Amino acid sequence: MSKTAAYGVSAVTFTPTGGSAISFQAIVKDSLQFNDQAGSQQEIEVEDMEGPYAILQTSAGTRGFTMDTYDMTGAVYSSLYAQIGKRPTGAVSITTKALDDIPAMTFAWTKMQVTVTRAGTLGKSGFPNFHLEFRELTTTNQQGQEQSGHTVTPVESNGGGGSGGNGG
Amino acid sequence: MTGLEAVTAVATYINAATPSVFGSNNEQKGKVFKYEKEKGYNGEYIAVNNLPFVHNNPAQVNTINVNVHVPQLPSEQPNSKRLTEIVNEVIALFDSEDGAYISGAYFKYFSDGRPTPDKDSTYYVNIQLDCTSKNI
Numbered sequence: 001m002s003k004t005a006a007y008g009v010s011a012v013t014f015t016p017t018g019g020s021a022i023s024f025q026a027i028v029k030d031s032l033q034f035n036d037q038a039g040s041q042q043e044i045e046v047e048d049m050e051g052p053y054a055i056l057q058t059s060a061g062t063r064g065f066t067m068d069t070y071d072m073t074g075a076v077y078s079s080l081y082a083q084i085g086k087r088p089t090g091a092v093s094i095t096t097k098a099l100d101d102i103p104a105m106t107f108a109w110t111k112m113q114v115t116v117t118r119a120g121t122l123g124k125s126g127f128p129n130f131h132l133e134f135r136e137l138t139t140t141n142q143q144g145q146e147q148s149g150h151t152v153t154p155v156e157s158n159g160g161g162g163s164g165g166n167g168g
Numbered sequence: 169m170t171g172l173e174a175v176t177a178v179a180t181y182i183n184a185a186t187p188s189v190f191g192s193n194n195e196q197k198g199k200v201f202k203y204e205k206e207k208g209y210n211g212e213y214i215a216v217n218n219l220p221f222v223h224n225n226p227a228q229v230n231t232i233n234v235n236v237h238v239p240q241l242p243s244e245q246p247n248s249k250r251l252t253e254i255v256n257e258v259i260a261l262f263d264s265e266d267g268a269y270i271s272g273a274y275f276k277y278f279s280d281g282r283p284t285p286d287k288d289s290t291y292y293v294n295i296q297l298d299c300t301s302k303n304i
Contacts, residue, residue, distance in 0.1 A: 003304060007227055008266075099227065099302050100169075100272030 006105050008097035016090040022079045028068040028129055036063045064135040070127045080130050083116040104155040111137045111149050169273050169301040171218035175202050177271040178232050179216045189257045213237050223303045232297040237290040246283035246291035255293050262297055273301035
């Protein structure tokens, strides 16, 4: 029985809508962070009750992650450079690493919006980097209904096991 | 993973690469030992040991020492040419992006030290490896 945690990052790819896939190089160590946020809500209170009378959701939650890459040459740079200040959308996948009995996993999103900015110092004690913010967008089917656009699956060479869908 | 297991994994891994580490046409073949060399052995060798293994994080980084020993020159100076050859070969084994993945842990080159005289008329260079293993 393998463990169920996820460890490390071995690859992050972004496939812009209508474009070709970019596989990010030189990802800054420990820079990939999930930063989901719960939607905000408002509690309606009334004079004659102790608890909230109703809780209304006032904004939707967001799901996504941020990541930095040092890659300042080559295909990734030119792809990203064209997107600075823009917000392209596309499919994203993160592949993690295997560690002992923790399997490599793939986190995949069918539609995310990416905000591309440059950050850091062009100096002698470090490198500037691209800062990428990924936000999940709602995925709809052909009938226009919302459906899950996010899956987490172990990277297993064969066997019918484990297509553990997660999301919705 | 315990320190003993990690040392065994690294020693076995280097031992399997002995021909490239010590050079295939070297008349005095080197050996790989865990912790201490065997009694009566004279020649080039690599001794692998570990610093205390801590187990308080889900993914833990600990330190493995790989000490490359080369007999001193007649002038009692370090044989830096030979040390450089062997050290570079050892580093190459562990210097990929993630390091070497052995026995369920990652071993990655972290640092190399200066030639230091040892009691057995050798000089050794210490190579530290970061060993990333899991604790869950």
